[in-house]
Amino acid sequence: MFRTALRNVFAHKARLLMTVLAVMLGVAFVSGTLVFTNTISDALQKSSAKGFDHVDVAVTPGWKDAEGDKLGEAHELTPAMVEDSARVPGAARAIGVVTGFTAMADRDGRLIGDGFQSQGGNYWGTDDPRYPLTEGNAPKGPDEVLIDAETAKRTGYQVGDTVRMSVDGPVLEPVVTGVFTTDDGNVAAGGSLALFDTTTAQKLFGKEDTFDEIAVKAKDGVSGAALRAELDRALPAGAVETTTGTELAEHQASMIAASTEEMKQSLLVFAGVALFVGTFIIANTFTMLVAQRTRELALMRAVGASRRQVTRSVLLEAFVVGAVAAVAGLLTGIGIGAGLRALMGTFDASVPAGPLVVTPGTVGTAFAVGILITMLAAWLPGRRAAKIPPVAAMSSVHAKATTRSLVLRNTLGALVSGAGVAVVLAATTMSGTDGQAPMGIGAVLLIIGVFVLTPLLSRPLIAAAAPVLRVFGVSGKLARQNSVRDPRRTAATASALMIGLTLITGMTVVAGSLQNAIDKMATSSIEADYVVSMANGNWLSPDVERTLTQSDGVTATSPLRNAAVRLDGGTDFVTGVDGASIGELTDFPVLDGAFEVAGTRIVVDQETAEGYGWKAGSRFALTYEDGEKQELTVAGVYEGNKMFRGIMLDTATLAPHQSDEPADMQVMVKTSGGASDAAKDGLVEALGTNPGIKVKDKKDISNELASTLTLVLNMVYGLLAMAVLVAVLGVVNTLAMSVFERSREIGMLRAIGLDRKGVKRMVRLESLVISLFGGVLGIGLGVFFGWAAGRLVDSAVATYELILPWDRLAVFLLLSGAVGVLAALWPARRAARLNVLGSIKAE
Numbered sequence: 064m065f066r067t068a069l070r071n072v073f074a075h076k077a078r079l080l081m082t083v084l085a086v087m088l089g090v091a092f093v094s095g096t097l098v099f100t101n102t103i104s105d106a107l108q109k110s111s112a113k114g115f116d117h118v119d120v121a122v123t124p125g126w127k128d129a130e131g132d133k134l135g136e137a138h139e140l141t142p143a144m145v146e147d148s149a150r151v152p153g154a155a156r157a158i159g160v161v162t163g164f165t166a167m168a169d170r171d172g173r174l175i176g177d178g179f180q181s182q183g184g185n186y187w188g189t190d191d192p193r194y195p196l197t198e199g200n201a202p203k204g205p206d207e208v209l210i211d212a213e214t215a216k217r218t219g220y221q222v223g224d225t226v227r228m229s230v231d232g233p234v235l236e237p238v239v240t241g242v243f244t245t246d247d248g249n250v251a252a253g254g255s256l257a258l259f260d261t262t263t264a265q266k267l268f269g270k271e272d273t274f275d276e277i278a279v280k281a282k283d284g285v286s287g288a289a290l291r292a293e294l295d296r297a298l299p300a301g302a303v304e305t306t307t308g309t310e311l312a313e314h315q316a317s318m319i320a321a322s323t324e325e326m327k328q329s330l331l332v333f334a335g336v337a338l339f340v341g342t343f344i345i346a347n348t349f350t351m352l353v354a355q356r357t358r359e360l361a362l363m364r365a366v367g368a369s370r371r372q373v374t375r376s377v378l379l380e381a382f383v384v385g386a387v388a389a390v391a392g393l394l395t396g397i398g399i400g401a402g403l404r405a406l407m408g409t410f411d412a413s414v415p416a417g418p419l420v421v422t423p424g425t426v427g428t429a430f431a432v433g434i435l436i437t438m439l440a441a442w443l444p445g446r447r448a449a450k451i452p453p454v455a456a457m458s459s460v461h462a463k464a465t466t467r468s469l470v471l472r473n474t475l476g477a478l479v480s481g482a483g484v485a486v487v488l489a490a491t492t493m494s495g496t497d498g499q500a501p502m503g504i505g506a507v508l509l510i511i512g513v514f515v516l517t518p519l520l521s522r523p524l525i526a527a528a529a530p531v532l533r534v535f536g537v538s539g540k541l542a543r544q545n546s547v548r549d550p551r552r553t554a555a556t557a558s559a560l561m562i563g564l565t566l567i568t569g570m571t572v573v574a575g576s577l578q579n580a581i582d583k584m585a586t587s588s589i590e591a592d593y594v595v596s597m598a599n600g601n602w603l604s605p606d607v608e609r610t611l612t613q614s615d616g617v618t619a620t621s622p623l624r625n626a627a628v629r630l631d632g633g634t635d636f637v638t639g640v641d642g643a644s645i646g647e648l649t650d651f652p653v654l655d656g657a658f659e660v661a662g663t664r665i666v667v668d669q670e671t672a673e674g675y676g677w678k679a680g681s682r683f684a685l686t687y688e689d690g691e692k693q694e695l696t697v698a699g700v701y702e703g704n705k706m707f708r709g710i711m712l713d714t715a716t717l718a719p720h721q722s723d724e725p726a727d728m729q730v731m732v733k734t735s736g737g738a739s740d741a742a743k744d745g746l747v748e749a750l751g752t753n754p755g756i757k758v759k760d761k762k763d764i765s766n767e768l769a770s771t772l773t774l775v776l777n778m779v780y781g782l783l784a785m786a787v788l789v790a791v792l793g794v795v796n797t798l799a800m801s802v803f804e805r806s807r808e809i810g811m812l813r814a815i816g817l818d819r820k821g822v823k824r825m826v827r828l829e830s831l832v833i834s835l836f837g838g839v840l841g842i843g844l845g846v847f848f849g850w851a852a853g854r855l856v857d858s859a860v861a862t863y864e865l866i867l868p869w870d871r872l873a874v875f876l877l878l879s880g881a882v883g884v885l886a887a888l889w890p891a892r893r894a895a896r897l898n899v900l901g902s903i904k905a906e
């Protein structure tokens with residue numbers, strides 16, 4: 064039986080090629096994902112570990128306990144602590160570390176990195192071991208700076224050039240005195256690192272005579288644990304916290320592993336979809352192959368082969384096909400992993416250097432997936448063939464499925480589909496997080512149920528295309544009859560395309576509706592023309608609002624200033640605004656009372672009001688961070704959203720109780736002429752063309768909020784394209800084998816007058832009908848799932864409403880038709896080239 068299985072594999076090489084390709088693509092996706100994520104994780108972990116080579120123990124500030132009604136705050140690391148750390152037994156040196164956001168502009172004035180990746184720090188002394196200089200020398204004074212080698216390479220800056228940068232105040236223009244190398248992960252991800260001398264860095268980052276951290280290096284032979292014990296004895300108890308470099312590296316490695324694990328799981332979901340689609344193709348292929356060899360298998364049964372041996376013979380064929388596909392898929396996957404890593408550079412997200420990581424687990428997974436998926440898909444056709452009595456098989460009386468089996472299939476499909484719809488509808492009544500799992504289960508049940516019902520659905524849907532097919536004469540009529548001749552085969556072929564289009568359509572509906580909700584959120588609640596913020600989302604200096612208020616054409620401004628307070632025994636946050644202008648800059652639906660912010664009168668969003676049991680006129684007391692208590696009155700309750708919510712009070716009321724200099728998260732601005740390029744340029748110029756500050760209009764805000772959504776959607780399109788490609792291979796495979804099966808029929812059609820063009824047209828129309836059938840089912844299911852998922856989103860986003868992107872849905876339907884046309888090119892050409900006499904004599 065083993066020799067028979069091998070003979071059958073080699074006898075049907077061309078017919079099994081598409082199956083091998085389908086499995087190979089799925090395996091390549093899985094192995095490529097594992098290679099890519101393992102490589103990224105390994106490179107980042109090694110790079111991160113190098114970053115701790117100069118730190119055996121890190122000393123960070125301890126946290127002061129709250130005194131009375133005052134909120135707790137951090138201790139300070141002083142120069143004396145640095146000196147004490149350097150003198151402890153076993154310490155080779157101690158470095159005071161200062162870090163902070165530093166926006167650096169390229170030669171065109173654009174911000175380097177994405178805000179959070181643009182960092183600054185201090186260069187310790189004249190020879191900082193953390194940052195080896197490749198050229199130049201250490202910075203001295205506020206007019207000198209060092210830049211990292213990657214930034215110098217990307218921007219073309221050299222020693223002696225002047226660089227525009229900003230921390231949180233005026234624009235700086237220091238001279239580059241040197242270039243250094245670093246293993247900083249932000250730099251590897253496309254950001255920048257600027258280093259000032261220690262005194263300048265402390266002044267720029269608002270930490271004069273203090274440090275963020277003390278990095279202590281141990282002498283040779285001294286362990287990190289021993290050095291940590293000495294530091295704990297030497298430094299004030301409770302004022303500092305100590306962590307060994309090993310612990311820091313392990314913590315960083317675990318964070319990197321967790322982040323790459325999330326990416327790996329997301330990619331593997333789409334790999335699973337491709338494999339799921341591939342399973343239909345494999346099952347379809349082996350069903351057809353077994354059907355073509357029915358007499359051969361019957362003869363084997365007649366000469367003594369048992370049912371198990373026949374089934375085992377089919378499974379052995381599947382094993383060989385799966386093994387070949389697994390090897391090809393693994394090799395292709397390694398190439399995909401390397402390509403994905405290289406592609407990251409095009410998205411300004413370069414990865415530290417390191418080898419391509421192909422683990423034994425990746426190899427084992429590739430073979431397990433390729434072989435198991437193929438054998439699982441081939442098991443049912445093999446079992447079905449083995450159950451056919453030899454005499455019945457030889458006389459072909461088994462060929463058609465019984466009415467009883469179709470009734471059983473349709474009943475089962477209806478029950479599973481009904482259960483899926485019921486679970487999905489039940490999930491739509493739940494909250495966002497609670498409904499996710501039930502909706503996922505319901506979606507799987509519905510897809511399975513529709514797949515089971517597809518043979519039943521194929522007849523009426525394909526019949527609906529009959530009027531159009533009549534236009535093509537005999538070829539159109541034959542194409543329709545061929546499409547419904549074997550409903551099971553048509554169902555398996557169309558279902559592969561259906562699954563991919565279901566996911567693509569569902570994501571498109573949700574994304575389009577969510578984009579509309581974000582646009583509404585940005586435009587409905589904001590009356591301001593511009594919102595000004597730091598590029599990294601950090602605090603703005605109060606000087607920014609003062610500068611904007613004095614700018615030409617500005618009619619109203621208000622900061623959004625966050626502050627921590629004690630409320631009902633817990634910690635909460637309030638937002639300070641300019642009470643006189645906030646009503647002119649925003650437009651919130653007022654649900655109770657009036658939108659009035661002045662003195663002790665505040666407004667609060669509905670969710671917060673319900674949480675504390677407030678309504679218009681309610682009085683409550685809170686404690687500011689300086690320990691002072693104050694009674695406030697709720698003037699009104701407004702409908703908040705993801706951008707604006709919480710307690711709003713006048714900055715004139717809040718500012719006296721803030722111990723540090725107030726810091727604004729954003730500043731809202733209204734201009735006399737409304738939003739325009741000239742007005743925006745005027746504001747940017749008034750702020751000194753600062754690379755660290757963003758001036759955004761409503762469209763910018765909407766695009767920024769939706770940027771992640773757009774990126775994810777584009778990734779989904781790209782990843783699901785793999786599943787669609789696998790489905791295309793399935794259509795090609797089915798048509799090619801169908802042409803082989805119908806060789807005698809095609810020969811007879813040619814003999815009685817159907818020309819080659821007619822044969823080609825017949826096969827193409829058959830492929831088109833099957834693909835459009837799958838497309839209609841996929842788009843219909845996708846719209847339903849998009850609506851259902853939108854109900855979950857609606858519970859969290861008040862402005863959400865279902866928007867059907869008819870233009871994209873039409874494009875998806877046209878693409879499914881294009882898939883059918885393209886997939887039929889080779890089978891149609893092959894059918895038209897069949898020898899008439901040879902085909903008529905074919906068995």
